[in-house]
Amino acid sequence: MAGSRGEFLLILCTTCDNAHGARKVAARCPRCGSSLTCSHKILKECNSATELQKLVMLRNMPEELRDGFHRMLEKKESAKIHKKIDDKRIWPKLARKCVNNKGEIDLQEFKNELMKNNQESNVNLVLEELSYQGFVLKSGAESWMLLE
Ligand SMILES: [Zn+2]
DSSP states (O other), X not given: OTTOOOSEEEEEXXXXXXXXXXXXXXXXXXXXXXXXXXXXXXXXXXXXXHHHHHHHHHHTSOHHHHHHHHHHHHHHHHHXXXXXXXXXXXXXXXXXXXXXXXXXXXXHHHHHHHHHTTOOSOHHHHHHHHHHTTSEEEOSSSOEEEOO
């Protein structure tokens, strides 16, 4: 590991003991502002900006937290794999918010509402589902009425 060359540097300021990432050693430490010229150490080199970001974060973290942090990162990754399931129970409430003065659901607005609430289902699918449940009624090619 030591001595591997890369485009990005993990630089430690020996004045404040904080690390930062950069392509080359700057004149001053971005953390404490003191001159880096004779008070820095290059801890590591790497070739990816994301890798560098992680290295900086880990270096500046109290040692006892690093372990837990690694575990948290792993957890986050595995959470991403589980696809989020839409919460159908909030759909009628959202639809109700988007009724225009003709008693129809404003599709664009409904789409926005679904997005705002992190629902990933297509707006037409949502409306069909709602019509099965008796909340809305298709009243035209592209129009839906709210029943109630
Ligand atoms: Zn510093």
